[in-house]
Amino acid sequence: MTKPKLLVARQLPKTPMKKIYDYFDVVDISQTEQTNEQMMKAAQGCHAILVGDRLDQPLIDALPESIKIASTMSVGFDHIDVAAANARGIIVCNTPSVLDNATAEIALLCMLGAARGVKYGQQQIEAGDWGQLGDSAPLGIDVIGKKIAIVGMGRIGRTFAKLCRGLSMEVHYHNRSKLSADLEHGAIYHASLAELLPHAQFLSIHAGLSAATKHMIDEKAIAVLPDGAVLINTSRGDLVVDDAVIAALKSGKLFAAGLDVFTNEPDINPEYTKLNNVFLLPHVGSATFETRDAMGNRAAENLIHYFDGKPPISVVKL
Numbered sequence: 001m002t003k004p005k006l007l008v009a010r011q012l013p014k015t016p017m018k019k020i021y022d023y024f025d026v027v028d029i030s031q032t033e034q035t036n037e038q039m040m041k042a043a044q045g046c047h048a049i050l051v052g053d054r055l056d057q058p059l060i061d062a063l064p065e066s067i068k069i070a071s072t073m074s075v076g077f078d079h080i081d082v083a084a085a086n087a088r089g090i091i092v093c094n095t096p097s098v099l100d101n102a103t104a105e106i107a108l109l110c111m112l113g114a115a116r117g118v119k120y121g122q123q124q125i126e127a128g129d130w131g132q133l134g135d136s137a138p139l140g141i142d143v144i145g146k147k148i149a150i151v152g153m154g155r156i157g158r159t160f161a162k163l164c165r166g167l168s169m170e171v172h173y174h175n176r177s178k179l180s181a182d183l184e185h186g187a188i189y190h191a192s193l194a195e196l197l198p199h200a201q202f203l204s205i206h207a208g209l210s211a212a213t214k215h216m217i218d219e220k221a222i223a224v225l226p227d228g229a230v231l232i233n234t235s236r237g238d239l240v241v242d243d244a245v246i247a248a249l250k251s252g253k254l255f256a257a258g259l260d261v262f263t264n265e266p267d268i269n270p271e272y273t274k275l276n277n278v279f280l281l282p283h284v285g286s287a288t289f290e291t292r293d294a295m296g297n298r299a300a301e302n303l304i305h306y307f308d309g310k311p312p313i314s315v316v317k318l
C-alpha cells in the first residue's frame with residue numbers, strides 16, 4: 001500500500017517519530033530553513049504537515065491542495081491561522097489534556113519562585129555571599145492561605161487550582177462561562193476580568209491567546225490588582241503587556257512575577273532579565289519526558305487516525 005506523504009517541519013520525541021516513519025513517506029525539513037518558498041517546494045505531493053514554528057495565511061496559501069491535515073505538537077495553536085487553514089479544507093489538530101499536570105506544576109513553581117525570591121537566593125549562592133543569617137534580605141511573601149485568581153479555568157487552570165487548594169489558597173476565577181459545581185470545587189466565579197482582579201493577591205493566567213485575550217493584562221488591569229500582587233504566566237507572553245508588567249515590577253505595584261512565557265520568544269524584553277523580583281523560565285511548561293512523549297504520540301496519532309479513516313483525537317474547533 002502506498003504510504004501517505006507527510007511534510008515534517010518539526011521533530012517529535014523518539015517513540016512517536018518512529019510511528020511517523022513507519023506510517024508515512026516522510027519529507028523532513030525540520031533541520032532546514034523554512035521560508036514559504038522552500039516549504040512550498042518540499043510540500044509538493046504531501047498529504048499532511050507536522051507543523052513547525054508557524055502555519056500562517058501566506059504559508060497556507062503556498063501549500064499544495066493535496067495537504068488535508070495539519071498536526072501540531074502543542075495545545076496552543078496561536079502559531080496557526082486555523083480559520084485560513086479550515087477555509088482551505090485543512091483540518092488542524094493539537095494536543096490538549098496530556099500536558100495539564102506538567103504545565104500546572106510549572107505554574108506552581110513560578111508562583112513559589114516569585115513569592116520566595118528564588119532569583120535573589122540563587123544569586124547569593126552563586127556569589128558565595130549569604131549575608132548574616134536573618135538579614136539575607138529581601139524577604140519573600142507567604143503563599144499558603146492567600147487568594148489566587150485564575151484567568152481561564154480550562155483543564156490546566158483547573159489542575160493548577162487543585163494544587164492551590166493543597167496550599168489552602170482561596171481560589172477565585174474568571175472564565176468564559178461559570179463551571180459546574182463538580183469542576184469548581186468551591187472556587188469563586190467572577191463574570192468579568194475586571195471583577196476578578198481586585199481579589200488577585202496572586203494572579204495566574206491560563207487563557208488561550210486570541211485577538212480577544214491579547215494584552216488582557218495591561219496597565220489598566222494591573223492598576224486594579226491589590227498592591228504587591230504576584231503575576232504568574234505560563235500560557236502565552238502576548239496575554240500581557242510587557243512594558244506595563246515591567247513598570248509595575250519596578251514600582252512595587254507587583255511584588256514579583258513568575259513567567260514561563262514571553263512576547264517574541266526567545267528574544268524577550270531584556271528589561272525582564274535585569275530585574276531581581278522575577279522568576280523566569282524558558283517556556284518549559286510541558287518539558288518533561290512523560291509529557292513530551294504523550295504530546296508527540298498525540299500529534300502522531302491525530303495524523304494516523306485521519307489516514308486510517310477515523311476521526312483525529314483532537315481537532316481544533318474555533
Ligand code: DGY
Pocket residue numbers: 073074075076077099235285286
Ligand atoms: C503548548 O503546548 O502550547 C505549550 O505551550 C508548548 O508550546
